[in-house]
Structures are given as C-alpha cells and as structure tokens.
Amino acid sequence: MKGIELIKKAFALQNVERVPWVPFVGCHGGHLINVTASEFLKSSDLIFKGVSKAVEIYKPDGIPVLFDLQVEAEALGCRLVWSDDNPPAVVSHVLLEGKTLSDLSVPSSTDGRIGIAIDAAKKLRKEFPDIALYGLITGPYTLALHLLGTDIFMKMLEAPEEILALLDFTKEVGKAMAGYYIDAGCDIIAVVDPMTSQIDPDSFEMFVHEPAKEIFDFIRAKGKLSSFFVCGHAQQNIEAMCATHPDNISIDENIPLDFVRDIALKNEISFGGNLKLTVVLLMGTPEDARREAMECLDLGGKIGFVLAPGCDLPKDTPPENIKAITELVNDEYLQQVERAKEKSETEIALLNMKDYGRVNKVIVDIITLDSESCAPCQYMVEAVKRVAPHFEGIVVWREHAIKKMEAVTFMNSLLVKNIPTICIDGKIAFVSKIPPQNELIAAIQQRINEKFKLIISSRRAEVLILGKNDAECKEAREAVELAMKETGKHISLKTSTDSAMKATFGVVNTPAIILTEHKIKARGEVPSVDIIKEWLKDI
Amino acid sequence: MEEILSKIAHCVEFGKVNKAAPYPPDMKGLDGADELTREALDSGVKADVILKQALVEGMDRVGKKFSEKKIFIPQMLMSAKAMNAAIEHLKPYFKSGEVQRKGKFIIATVQGDLHDIGKNLVKMSIEGAGWEVIDLGVDVKVEKLLAAIEENPGAKIGLSALLTTTMGNMKDAVAAIKSKYPNNEVLIGGAPVNDDFRKQIGADYYAPDPQGVVAHLNK
Numbered sequence: 001m002k003g004i005e006l007i008k009k010a011f012a013l014q015n016v017e018r019v020p021w022v023p024f025v026g027c028h029g030g031h032l033i034n035v036t037a038s039e040f041l042k043s044s045d046l047i048f049k050g051v052s053k054a055v056e057i058y059k060p061d062g063i064p065v066l067f068d069l070q071v072e073a074e075a076l077g078c079r080l081v082w083s084d085d086n087p088p089a090v091v092s093h094v095l096l097e098g099k100t101l102s103d104l105s106v107p108s109s110t111d112g113r114i115g116i117a118i119d120a121a122k123k124l125r126k127e128f129p130d131i132a133l134y135g136l137i138t139g140p141y142t143l144a145l146h147l148l149g150t151d152i153f154m155k156m157l158e159a160p161e162e163i164l165a166l167l168d169f170t171k172e173v174g175k176a177m178a179g180y181y182i183d184a185g186c187d188i189i190a191v192v193d194p195m196t197s198q199i200d201p202d203s204f205e206m207f208v209h210e211p212a213k214e215i216f217d218f219i220r221a222k223g224k225l226s227s228f229f230v231c232g233h234a235q236q237n238i239e240a241m242c243a244t245h246p247d248n249i250s251i252d253e254n255i256p257l258d259f260v261r262d263i264a265l266k267n268e269i270s271f272g273g274n275l276k277l278t279v280v281l282l283m284g285t286p287e288d289a290r291r292e293a294m295e296c297l298d299l300g301g302k303i304g305f306v307l308a309p310g311c312d313l314p315k316d317t318p319p320e321n322i323k324a325i326t327e328l329v330n331d332e333y334l335q336q337v338e339r340a341k342e343k344s345e346t347e348i349a350l351l352n353m354k355d356y357g358r359v360n361k362v363i364v365d366i367i368t369l370d371s372e373s374c375a376p377c378q379y380m381v382e383a384v385k386r387v388a389p390h391f392e393g394i395v396v397w398r399e400h401a402i403k404k405m406e407a408v409t410f411m412n413s414l415l416v417k418n419i420p421t422i423c424i425d426g427k428i429a430f431v432s433k434i435p436p437q438n439e440l441i442a443a444i445q446q447r448i449n450e451k452f453k454l455i456i457s458s459r460r461a462e463v464l465i466l467g468k469n470d471a472e473c474k475e476a477r478e479a480v481e482l483a484m485k486e487t488g489k490h491i492s493l494k495t496s497t498d499s500a501m502k503a504t505f506g507v508v509n510t511p512a513i514i515l516t517e518h519k520i521k522a523r524g525e526v527p528s529v530d531i532i533k534e535w536l537k538d539i
Numbered sequence: 540m541e542e543i544l545s546k547i548a549h550c551v552e553f554g555k556v557n558k559a560a561p562y563p564p565d566m567k568g569l570d571g572a573d574e575l576t577r578e579a580l581d582s583g584v585k586a587d588v589i590l591k592q593a594l595v596e597g598m599d600r601v602g603k604k605f606s607e608k609k610i611f612i613p614q615m616l617m618s619a620k621a622m623n624a625a626i627e628h629l630k631p632y633f634k635s636g637e638v639q640r641k642g643k644f645i646i647a648t649v650q651g652d653l654h655d656i657g658k659n660l661v662k663m664s665i666e667g668a669g670w671e672v673i674d675l676g677v678d679v680k681v682e683k684l685l686a687a688i689e690e691n692p693g694a695k696i697g698l699s700a701l702l703t704t705t706m707g708n709m710k711d712a713v714a715a716i717k718s719k720y721p722n723n724e725v726l727i728g729g730a731p732v733n734d735d736f737r738k739q740i741g742a743d744y745y746a747p748d749p750q751g752v753v754a755h756l757n758k
C-alpha cells in the first residue's frame with residue numbers, strides 16, 4: 001500500500017496492516033548529503049536532495065518538506081543566528097524593536113525563505129507522488145514568542161488583549177502558510193507549536209484554542225489533513241490540544257505514549273511521535289533504536305498510530321539508527337524477535353552453561369524465531385540439516401524456536417542477541433547470515449578437531465597379557481608389540497601370571513589379551529551430575 | 540507584623556505586583572508586593588525579616604508548585620516580578636549591610652546556547668531564596684565566567700545548557716573553572732543534562748528544577 005494511503009487510513013482510525021512511519025527529517029537531511037544546516041536550509045535544491053536521500057534510505061510513508069520554525073519569523077523581520085549543526089535561532093524580536101502589530105503584514109509566498117520551502121515542496125511532490133508530504137508551519141503561539149520574546153509570558157496575564165490580538169495575527173500567518181504548502185501539493189499540514197508546552201491548560205484555552213482551531217478548520221475546508229506537533233513537556237495540554245480538532249496530534253518523548261493514546265482515541269483523533277531523540281536516536285545504537293521503536297509500536301497499536309520521532313531529528317543522528325527502525329517497521333518477524341527479546345530481558349533466569357558442549361558429540365544449536373514462518377530462520381536450519389550427514393553420528397543439531405520460553409532462556413544463556421544464530425558446542429558461530437556450506441563444514445570440522453585433540457590427550461590405555469609364562473604367552477606378547485609398532489602407538493604393556501588377576505577378569509583360558517582404556521573426563525573440578533550422566537551414556 | 544508578612548508572601552505566591560496590576564483578577568484593586576513592602580518597612584519591620592519571612596517563604600511556595608506542575612512559566616514569572624518589586628525596597632539595606640544575603644551565585648547559559656527561560660527561572664528562585672545573583676546572560680564564553688569568579692571569590696556557579704550540541708561547551712566550561720578554582724561549587728541544569736552527565740564532566744551538583752537548586756543551597 002502506498003505511504004500516503006496508509007497514513008490516511010491511520011488518520012481515519014482504521015485498522016492498518018502496518019503502522020505508518022514518518023521520520024521527521026529536518027536539517028538531518030543536510031547530514032545525509034554532507035552540507036551544513038545553514039547551507040541546507042537556505043537552498044531548495046539541497047532540501048530536495050537531502051529529503052530525497054532520506055526517502056531512499058528510510059523508506060518513509062510520510063516526510064516533512066522542511067523542519068524550520070524560524071521561516072515565518074524571519075520573513076516578518078526577526079533576525080536569525082545561523083549554525084552549522086542546528087536550525088537557526090531567532091535572536092531579535094520585531095515587536096521589541098519599535099514595530100507594532102499594525103506594522104506587520106502576512107508574508108507572501110515569496111518573502112524570506114518561504115519561496116525556498118514552497119519550491120522544495122513542489123519538487124518533492126513531483127518526485128514522490130506516493131508518500132505523504134508534510135508541510136510544517138510555525139504554530140501561532142511559538143510564532144508570537146518569536147515576535148515578542150519571552151515578554152509574552154507575563155503579558156498574557158497583565159495585558160491579555162494585546163496577546164489575543166498578536167495571536168490573531170499569527171493565526172492569519174499560519175493560515176497563509178498552510179495555504180502555500182497545500183497549493184504546492186502537501187497532503188498534511190503540521191502546526192508545530194512547541195512553546196505551548198510551557199503554559200497551563202487555562203492559558204492554552206484562552207490564547208491558543210481559537211487560533212489553532214481556526215487553522216485546522218481552514219486546512220480541513222481545503223480537503224487536507226492536519227497534525228498538531230508539540231515538542232516538550234505538554235502532558236497537561238493533551239486534552240486541550242485535542243479540543244482544537246486537528247486530525248492528529250504528535251508528541252515527544254517526555255509524555256507517556258499510552259497516556260496520549262488513550263486521550264487521543266477517546267477524542268477520535270490519531271496520534272504519533274514519541275521516539276526518544278537524544279538518548280536513543282542520536283546517542284544510542286541501532287539495537288537501542290529498534291528496541292525503542294518496538295516499545296512505541298506496541299504501545300501505539302494499529303489503530304490511529306503514526307510512528308515518528310518526538311521532534312526534529314538532530315542533524316548528526318547516525319543514519320544506521322533510523323534505518324534500523326525502517327527495517328523493523330517493515331518486518332513483522334523482526335518485531336516478534338524484538339518482543340521476545342524484551343520479554344527475555346525482564347523475566348529470565350539464566351542457565352549455567354559452563355559445562356555445555358563437553359559430551360563426545362558436537363552439538364549444533366540453531367536459535368530461530370520459528371523456522372516455519374521466518375524465511376532466514378528456515379534457510380539457516382536447512383543449511384545445518386544439509387551438512388549434518390557429513391558428520392554422521394558425530395554432530396547432533398537442534399532448533400530452538402524462541403516462541404517457546406525455554407528457547408528464550410537458552411538463547412539468553414548462550415548470550416545470543418540476534419536471530420537466527422548458529423552456535424557450535426555452545427559458542428556463537430554464525431550470526432544472522434546463513435553460512436555457505438563449506439564454511440559451516442569447516443567450522444564444525446574445526447570443533448571436532450579441537451575436541452579430538454582434547455580426547456586424545458586425555459586418553460590413557462594399557463594392554464595386559466594374562467598367561468602362564470609359556471611359549472604361547474610369549475607369542476601373544478610379540479604379536480601385540482608388532483601391532484603397536486605398526487600403528488605407531490606407545491601403550492604400556494604388562495604380562496601377568498597372577499591367578500587372582502585371571503579371576504577378576506573371569507578369564508579361564510590363557511593367554512588372554514586385555515585392553516583397558518582410561519579417559520580423563522575432569523581435572524581439578526567437580527562436574528555436574530548431568531554431565532557425568534552424559535558420559536555414562538557413552539559407555 | 541505577622542499579618543503584613545503573610546500578605547506579602549501571598550502577593551509573591553500569586554504574582555500580585557502592585558495595586559495597579561490587573562493580575563491576579565481576584566486581587567484587583569488591592570495592594571501588591573510593592574505597596575505592602577514599603578508599608579512594612581515604614582512601620583518598622585526589619586528588612587531582614589521581610590526578606591526571610593515573606594519573600595523567601597513566598598518564593599518557596601511558588602517553587603514547590605512549579606515543580607509539581609501546578610503552575611507554569613507565566614505564573615512563575617509573575618511571582619518573580621512581584622518579588623522583585625519588593626526587593627527594590629530592600630536594596631538600600633543590602634548595600635548598607637543591614638541585610639546579609641546568603642552568598643553570591645553566578646549564573647549563565649553556556650557558549651553557543653541562547654535558551655534562557657529555564658536559567659531565568661532558576662535565577663529568580665535563588666534570588667528569592669536570599670542569594671545575590673550575578674547573571675551573565677546567554678552564550679557565555681569561558682573567559683567571561685572565569686573573570687566573574689575572579690571578581691566574586693567564593694561564589695557558586697550555575698550553568699545551563701538546552702542543546703545536546705552545547706553540552707560539550709558545558710563540559711569545557713566546568714573543566715576550565717575546576718582547574719582554576721577547584722573550590723568553587725559548580726551546579727548544572729537544563730533539559731538534556733542529568734546526574735550521570737554531571738559526574739562525567741566533574742561538576743558538583745545537578746538539579747532538575749529551581750526547587751532542587753534551592754533545596755541544595757539551603758542544606
């Protein structure tokens with residue numbers, strides 16, 4: 001199914017076969033094509049290139065054109081400070097620099113960098129007709145903060161009419177921007193208003209509700225979808241956000257996803273976000289990213305949820321981490337593996353594997369999800385099956401499908417982290433990749449050789465001849481000596497005429513030749529009873 | 540005396556600056572922190588008592604409510620404004636030495652970082668707790684920090700960082716301070732930092748919110 005359709009389904013709260021995935025690539029697009037944030041955010045060609053690259057490697061269902069909440073403020077006359085590895089920052093506030101609200105007018109589609117954004121949107125639309133294009137606009141409250149600075153906080157309480165008028169203006173800017181993006185072909189308009197995370201629900205209701213609602217109504221009237229993004233601690237305002245009637249709300253890592261899910265679904269609104277930006281996506285490993293995404297997928301569920309980062313991806317986020325999420329989203333089996341691993345980390349006691357692999361046979365364990373339903377698992381099992389007959393009687397193999405709890409315990413005890421994995425005598429040998437036949441044979445052969453060396457060095461034998469000190473006895477001794485010479489074995493050879501000895505072995509007729517073999521099974525330690533039982537079975 | 544002190548504390552808690560202030564609506568037309576502090580001083584209440592029993596008390600309640608998310612930035616800023624209106628009247632007593640503050644506290648947002656909302660809230664709370672605060676602003680270079688410490692020996696230092704990209708600058712600043720002034724206590728804060736990071740960079744204390752800083756300073 002096309003990304004755009006999947007997202008529409010999720011927005012309409014229909015059950016989806018797969019959760020849609022929208023990586024919020026902003027100046028991270030610059031990282032993907034090796035340019036600085038300021039180069040990237042000032043050029044529609046670079047934005048087009050960076051976002052195209054992101055589409056290629058992250059296979060998203062939807063993606064923003066541009067994540068830069070300074071565009072409108074800049075077009076209205078605020079000064080920006082640029083940075084190489086972050087979006088720019090607003091450092092001057094027009095309304096504190098002698099201008100009044102009546103001096104400002106809604107920017108046109110070509111003012112400041114708006115033209116660049118719209119141009120990039122058009123190009124991306126043409127190139128990617130099947131994915132949902134998000135047009136991001138600065139929310140009315142955040143734009144008001146840019147225009148007035150942090151004075152806005154106190155003025156809300158001291159001169160509320162002024163702030164209401166200011167938000168009435170920023171709302172008009174928002175509608176105009178939404179219109180420009182819609183005309184350029186965007187499917188979804190996201191109103192991004194992080195500053196609302198810093199106010200209480202009453203202030204939200206008084207200052208933000210009307211403007212936001214009007215923008216969402218405007219988008220709906222144009223036949224497009226909307227989303228309300230708030231990065232930050234906005235837990236107190238989730239209800240109030242829903243009341244402005246967007247089609248979707250998107251939240252960051254500070255807010256528990258189940259909390260948002262319950263409120264959003266109760267209000268019949270879809271929801272998304274929540275992947276941890278800094279500690280996981282930026283600083284973590286692909287493994288961490290996968291685990292985090294799995295948690296979100298499970299909490300979010302298949303009705304109304306859109307998987308996305310909490311906010312704008314930091315520029316230098318390692319692409320491997322984001323790709324790991326793409327893989328997970330598109331692979332049911334990987335998700336099951338991830339879930340099983342999650343369970344395993346919390347609930348499981350480990351087995352003591354110290355003695356594993358000390359029996360005479362070589363044991364090949366294949367840890368799988370379930371070879372019937374997971375293709376790579378199946379191939380791995382088949383590879384082992386094919387090779388085992390080469391070592392008839394020496395190699396024993398077994399599959400451990402981690403859908404069963406014992407198998408999960410086993411997997412953890414062997415410190416196996418990936419599925420499928422082949423272990424030989426308890427040691428990880430092949431991870432995820434199906435070994436070519438010759439490699440697998442070589443690995444098993446190597447283990448057998450090691451074991452044999454060990455066995456040989458642990459063997460002691462002696463030959464005992466029981467007789468009467470006669471010619472026959474002498475002949476027997478010579479025959480044994482010759483045999484030892486021809487086979488190159490040096491074994492101690494004894495002759496005994498003791499009748500008590502004959503009795504012990506139950507020998508009546510002489511000469512008798514007795515071969516005794518000792519095997520040293522343990523040195524300087526006490527093996528477990530289970531292990532000793534295994535040895536005894538060999539006798 | 541008790542009564543006027545509790546009235547001032549109430550004004551600070553609810554952000555009533557002066558009589559003319561429209562906020563909070565339910566106190567319209569009543570005297571604010573400004574008038575009441577003047578009145579208290581005129582009627583002979585000691586500046587020191589006003590600071591400790593009205594302002595510190597009021598800001599303490601505000602800090603608690605903020606950390607419990609019962610109030611948000613706008614309300615907190617109004618409280619700080621009311622407190623400042625009162626402090627204006629106390630300034631001559633600070634200068635004359637009649638009121639002793641608890642010590643000096645230098646605060647700054649680290650180099651490259653322009654976020655100051657959080658830093659300002661911390662500053663107000665520390666002031667409200669009876670400290671003299673020297674605010675170096677945002678995007679503060681290490682040299683400026685070192686110069687401020689040189690001028691104010693023994694001062695404690697508070698550093699704020701909101702960006703992962705400026706956490707490194709925080710680390711450098713702490714290292715520079717510690718190598719030159721190992722005995723000055725350095726506190727850190729800001730959304731992306733935590734106690735693990737504090738340990739890593741060798742700062743002395745991390746607090747998640749202004750209330751945490753104040754509680755630590757009062758120890």
Ligand code: B12
Nearest residue numbers: 089231232311653654655656657697699702703728729730
């Ligand atoms: C307001 C804001 C801005 C304003 C800042 C206005 C101002 N005068 O401060 C503006 C618009 C200018 C801005 C710019 C940028 N921002 Co900004 N901004 C925010 C926002 C919305 C709120 C931050 C805030 O003030 N929180 C409220 C205060 C009270 O909380 P706080 O700072 O954490 O402080 C508390 C505690 O941490 C503690 N504390 C703070 N300092 C100290 C110090 C000490 C000593 C102690 C003990 C405690 C302590 O006490 C405080 C009170 O409880 C956040 C997102 C969000 N919703 O949280 C993004 C956010 C911080 N910004 C972000 C970014 C990326 C930027 C920009 C690079 C790009 C951009 N424009 O978006 C620029 C960078 C500019 C620069 N070089 O610094 C990111 C940071 C990501 C990261 N971790 O690196 C965030 C998280 C948004 C996001 N998810 O993308 N931003």
